[in-house]
Amino acid sequence: MALTRRKVLVGxxxxxxxxxxxxxxxxxxxxxxxxxxxxxxxxxxxxIGTDGVVTVAVPQVEMGQGVTTLIPQVVAHELGADWRRIxxxxxxxxxxxANLPLAAKWAPLWMPLAPSLADDPEGILARRWAEGHRFxxxxxxxxxxxxxxxxxAAAASARAMLMHAAAARWNVAWEECEARSGFILHEGKRxxxxxxxxxxxxxSPPSTPPLRAEPMAERPAExxxxxxxxxxxxDLPSKVDGSWTFAGDVRLPGMVYAAIRHAxxxxxxxxxxxxxAAAKGMRGYLGVVKGDDWVAAVAxxxxxxxxxxxxxxxxxxxxxxxxxxxxxxxxxxALRTADAHRLHRQGDMDVVEGxxxxxxxxxxxxxxHATIETAAAAAHFRDGKLELWVGTQAPEATREAAARxxxxxxxDVVLYPMAIGGSFDRRLxxxxxxxxxxxxxxxxxxxxxxxxxxxxxxxxxxxxxxxxVMGARVDTEGGVAGWRARITVPATAREFGRRLFDGDAPFDxxxxxxxxxxxxxxxGALPPYDIPNLAIxxxxxxxxxxxxxxxxxxxxxxxxxxxxxxxxxxxxxGREPLGYRMAMLGKDPxxxxxxxxxxxxxxxxxxxxxxxxxIACHVIGEGRIAVVxxxxxxxxxxxxxKLSAVADIGRIVNLDIASQQVEGGLIFGLxxxxxxxxxxxxxxPDGESLGAMGLPTLADCPEIEVxxxxxxxxxxxxxxxxxxxxxxxxxxxxxxxxxxxxRRLPFFGEDL
Numbered sequence: 106m107a108l109t110r111r112k113v114l115v116g117x118x119x120x121x122x123x124x125x126x127x128x129x130x131x132x133x134x135x136x137x138x139x140x141x142x143x144x145x146x147x148x149x150x151x152x153i154g155t156d157g158v159v160t161v162a163v164p165q166v167e168m169g170q171g172v173t174t175l176i177p178q179v180v181a182h183e184l185g186a187d188w189r190r191i192x193x194x195x196x197x198x199x200x201x202x203a204n205l206p207l208a209a210k211w212a213p214l215w216m217p218l219a220p221s222l223a224d225d226p227e228g229i230l231a232r233r234w235a236e237g238h239r240f241x242x243x244x245x246x247x248x249x250x251x252x253x254x255x256x257x258a259a260a261a262s263a264r265a266m267l268m269h270a271a272a273a274r275w276n277v278a279w280e281e282c283e284a285r286s287g288f289i290l291h292e293g294k295r296x297x298x299x300x301x302x303x304x305x306x307x308x309s310p311p312s313t314p315p316l317r318a319e320p321m322a323e324r325p326a327e328x329x330x331x332x333x334x335x336x337x338x339x340d341l342p343s344k345v346d347g348s349w350t351f352a353g354d355v356r357l358p359g360m361v362y363a364a365i366r367h368a369x370x371x372x373x374x375x376x377x378x379x380x381x382a383a384a385k386g387m388r389g390y391l392g393v394v395k396g397d398d399w400v401a402a403v404a405x406x407x408x409x410x411x412x413x414x415x416x417x418x419x420x421x422x423x424x425x426x427x428x429x430x431x432x433x434x435x436x437x438x439a440l441r442t443a444d445a446h447r448l449h450r451q452g453d454m455d456v457v458e459g460x461x462x463x464x465x466x467x468x469x470x471x472x473x474h475a476t477i478e479t480a481a482a483a484a485h486f487r488d489g490k491l492e493l494w495v496g497t498q499a500p501e502a503t504r505e506a507a508a509r510x511x512x513x514x515x516x517d518v519v520l521y522p523m524a525i526g527g528s529f530d531r532r533l534x535x536x537x538x539x540x541x542x543x544x545x546x547x548x549x550x551x552x553x554x555x556x557x558x559x560x561x562x563x564x565x566x567x568x569x570x571x572x573x574v575m576g577a578r579v580d581t582e583g584g585v586a587g588w589r590a591r592i593t594v595p596a597t598a599r600e601f602g603r604r605l606f607d608g609d610a611p612f613d614x615x616x617x618x619x620x621x622x623x624x625x626x627x628x629g630a631l632p633p634y635d636i637p638n639l640a641i642x643x644x645x646x647x648x649x650x651x652x653x654x655x656x657x658x659x660x661x662x663x664x665x666x667x668x669x670x671x672x673x674x675x676x677x678x679g680r681e682p683l684g685y686r687m688a689m690l691g692k693d694p695x696x697x698x699x700x701x702x703x704x705x706x707x708x709x710x711x712x713x714x715x716x717x718x719x720i721a722c723h724v725i726g727e728g729r730i731a732v733v734x735x736x737x738x739x740x741x742x743x744x745x746x747k748l749s750a751v752a753d754i755g756r757i758v759n760l761d762i763a764s765q766q767v768e769g770g771l772i773f774g775l776x777x778x779x780x781x782x783x784x785x786x787x788x789x790p791d792g793e794s795l796g797a798m799g800l801p802t803l804a805d806c807p808e809i810e811v812x813x814x815x816x817x818x819x820x821x822x823x824x825x826x827x828x829x830x831x832x833x834x835x836x837x838x839x840x841x842x843x844x845x846x847x848r849r850l851p852f853f854g855e856d857l
Contacts, residue, residue: 134236137199145306147266149201150259151180153306155298157287159184160192164202164252165243166498167195167340168525168532170767170824171762172248174338178759179253181336182321183260185284186298192340195522196241203235204242206250213625214602226250230472239501244533244654246822249758253320253820261314263305270304271296323760325813334761340524352523353481355494357551360483361391361403363544364410367554367564368398368421369788370650372612373577375422376400383416393417394547396540399564403548407555426788432471436572439646440593444623446645446730449631452638461576463677465670467664468849470782471567473790474655475798478526480537480556480565480828484545488509491518491545496525501781502605503535503678507542509608519715528764529656529773533605559793566611567783567790569626569652571662575670578638583678585689587638590666596645596654598625598659611651619647629663629829632671633696633724634689642649649787657828658774660725665850668721668833672712673846682720682837683713696722697816699731699751706812707733707749714839717746719837721847723830726819729753731773735807736838743779743836743852745807752826755818763823767811770827775807776800778832782851799853 137149144152144160152160161177169693170849181191196202212220212231219573223230227437234240264284271289272279274296281291288295323335343349368374376395384390384653389405390413400419402408482495484507497503497520504518526534541554556564578587596618603614621644655661675685683704690697700722703709710716722731735747748771758762780799783790792798836847 114245115569134200135839137197148259150256153302155299157190158188162196164196164241165248168528173340178323178336179256180260183257184264187287198239198811202241204251207247208235208240215606243498246824249820258314261316262310265311266308267301270301306666321758322756325495328760352496355483360551362410363401363403363554364409364414365401366419369426371423371426371788373424374398377420377422379419384413394544427785429784432648435648439644445642445645449641456638457589457640461578464576467573467666469571471570472781473567476527476529479561482538482541483553484541485551486545494521496523498533503538506539510539511542511546530654566651566657568652573666585636588636589640591642593644594626596621596623599623609774629660632667635692657825660829664723664829665832669836672837695753696729700736703731703751717842719834721830721834728826730826730830732834734834734838737842747808750811753814754821754823755816756820766823767827768809771831774828774831
C-alpha cells in the first residue's frame with residue numbers, strides 16, 4: 106500500500122503523544138533570499154542596500170492581482186521608505202512564507218477526515234502542516250490575510266534598527282527619531298537608509314516590533330478619480346514596455362523547443378502511435394518524446410516543432426471520452442433520484458421538505474479558462490538536478506510533481522517562480538511543468554514547452570457543470586418563510602484537492618471522492634438574507650469529466666442561483682426587488698449599505714418592466730458587493746450598457762488596484778455569463794479558439810462605475826466579488842428588458 110501524506114498525518118493523530126512532540130518542537134529555517142553585495146538582510150522579507158534601495162520579498166505569484174505592489178506597499182508604509190526606492194523579488198518556496206489562512210481554509214482538502222482540527226489559521230496544526238509542506242500557494246485572495254502582518258512586523262523591526270543606528274551616531278534616544286521617505290530624522294538632522302544599512306543590520310531586532318499606530322490604508326474620499334496615485338503599481342511600466350518576463354520569454358543557452366499534443370479527456374487515455382518516419386529529415390527536428398497521454402516533438406525552434414508534430418500525427422486511444430450528452434443525463438438523473446447531503450439546516454425543516462409552492466431550475470454549463478497566456482515552462486535536467494522556470498500558483502506541489510515524474514528527490518528540483526499573465530486558478534494545475542521536466546530529461550538539453558491555444562482548451566480542465574432546484578415557501582405578506590437549495594455538482598473541490606495534495610491523476614481523483622459531500626463546491630449557497638427556515642443540500646454526481654477551479658469558483662454559480670431566485674420571488678410577490686432584499690438584511694447592515702449606495706449610484710428605477718435594470722448582491726468572506734446592470738436586447742443579441750457596483754472590502758490598502766480587481770471581475774463574470782462554455786464529444790471540446798468562446802470584446806464592454814465604502818474592517822479580497830454578482834444582475838436586467846427569465850449560464854444557450 107502506498108504511503109501518502111494523508112495516511113502519515115492520520116497515523117500521527119492516532120499516536121497522540123508523538124504528534125504533540127512533533128508539533129511543539131522548535132523549528133528554524135534558512136534565509137530564503139541571500140543578500141547580494143552591498144545589501145543587508147532584515148528578516149526574510151526585506152533587504153536594504155547601501156544605495157538605499159529596499160528589496161521586498163513577495164511569496165505570491167503575480168498574475169495581475171497586484172501582489173507585487175500590495176506587499177511592498179505595506180512594507181514601505183511601515184518602514185517609512187521612499188516608494189521610488191522600492192524593488193521586488195519573487196521569493197522561493199520556504200516555510201517562512203507559509204500561507205496559513207489558505208492552509209486552514211483548505212483543511213478539508215488535505216485533512217478530510219478531521220478538517221475542524223486545522224481550520225484555525227493561528228492553530229498549531231495548520232501552521233505545522235503549512236510550514237512542513239512549504240505551502241506558499243496563491244489562491245482565494247489570501248495574500249493580505251497571510252502576509253500583511255509578517256511583512257509589516259519585519260518592516261517595523263527594520264525601522265527600529267535603522268533608528269538605533271542613527272541614534273547611536275547622534276548620541277540621542279532612538280525613540281526620539283522618526284523614519285520618513287527613506288530617511289531617519291531627528292530635530293533637523295537626517296540620514297538616508299543606505300548609509301545606515303550595515304550598522305542597522307548589526308543591531309538585534311526588537312522583541313516586539315514597534316508597529317505604527319495605523320496600518321496602510323487608502324480611503325476612498327481622499328482619492329477621487331483622476332487624482333495622482335501615491336503608490337502606482339510597480340509591475341506596470343515593464344508590462345507596458347514588454348520587458349516583464351513570463352515563462353514563455355525565458356531563453357537559455359542551447360535551448361530547444363517543444364510542441365505537444367494531448368489525448369482526448371477520458372478514461373485510460375494513452376498514446377496509440379505516431380508516424381515517426383514522416384518527420385525524419387526535417388531541418389531542425391530533434392526527436393519525439395511520449396508521455397502517458399501526450400506526444401511532444403522537439404526541434405531547434407518552435408515552428409519546426411509544431412510542423413513536425415503535425416507530420417507525426419499522434420494517435421490516441423481511451424476507454425471512454427467525456428461527452429456532454431452523457432454529462433447532462435448524469436446530472437439530471439442525480440438531481441431527480443440521488444441522495445443528498447444536507448450541508449446546512451436552520452429552523453423548522455418541515456417547512457422546507459417535500460414539494461414547495463415555488464420550485465425553479467437553474468443550470469451552469471462547463472466553462473473553460475480563456476487565459477490570454479497559454480501554458481508555458483522551461484526546464485534543464487543536468488547532473489541529477491532539474492531546474493524549472495514556470496509560472497505556478499502552487500510552487501511546492503509543482504516541484505513535487507516534477508520530481509516524481511523524473512525520479513528525483515524534491516530537494517534536487519529548483520523552481521524559479523515566473524509571473525503569470527492572468528491565471529484565474531488555471532495555474533493551480535501543473536501538468537505542463539511535469540511534461541517539460543520529462544522532455545528535458547529525455548533530450549538532455551534546456552527545453553521550452555509552450556502549449557498551442559487548441560491544447561490549452563483540449564487539455565485544460567473546465568469549470569464544473571452545476572444544476573440547482575431552488576424552492577421556497579412564502580408567508581402571507583410575500584416574505585420568504587422557507588428556502589431550500591438542492592444543488593447537483595461533482596465534488597469538484599475534493600477532486601482538485603486529490604490532484605494537488607495527493608498527486609492523483611484526474612480520473613483517480615474522481616473515483617476517490619465519488620459520492621462525497623463537498624461543502625467547498627457550495628460556498629456562497631447560504632444566502633445573506635434573514636430567512637427563518639432554510640436548507641442547503643448537495644447532490645454529488647460522477648460525470649466522467651474532471652473539473653477544476655476557476656475565478657469565482659462556487660460563488661460564481663451560487664450567487665447566480667440565489668440572486669436570480671430572490672429576484673423571481675420579488676416579482677412574483679409584486680414587490681420592488683431592492684426593497685424586497687433590504688427587508689431581509691437586518692442582520693447585515695454592511696450589505697444593506699452597499700445596496701443603498703449602488704441604487705443611488707446607478708439611479709435605480711425600481712427594476713420595473715422594460716427598464717432594463719437588474720440588481721444583485723453577494724458576500725464572499727468579509728467582502729460585500731452590490732451590482733446594478735443596465736441591459737437590453739438588440740439586433741446583435743444581448744447588450745449590457747452599464748454596470749454599477751459598490752463594494753465593502755474593509756480597509757483598502759491600494760484603492761487603484763482594488764478598483765482594477767472589481768472592474769476586471771465584472772468583465773470576467775460577464776464573459777462567463779455570455780460565453781466561455783463548451784460541449785464535449787469524445788473527450789474533445791467543441792471550441793478550440795478564443796474567437797469561438799463568445800467573449801466580450803472592448804467594443805462590447807459596458808460603462809463601469811465602481812465605488813467603495815470606507816471601512817475599518819479587516820481587508821477582504823476584491824478580485825472575485827464582481828465575478829459572482831454580475832451574472833445574476835445581468836439576468837435580472839434582461840428579465841426587466843424582455844420579460845423572459847434566463848436560468849442557464851451562459852445566456853446565449855437560451856432562446857431570447
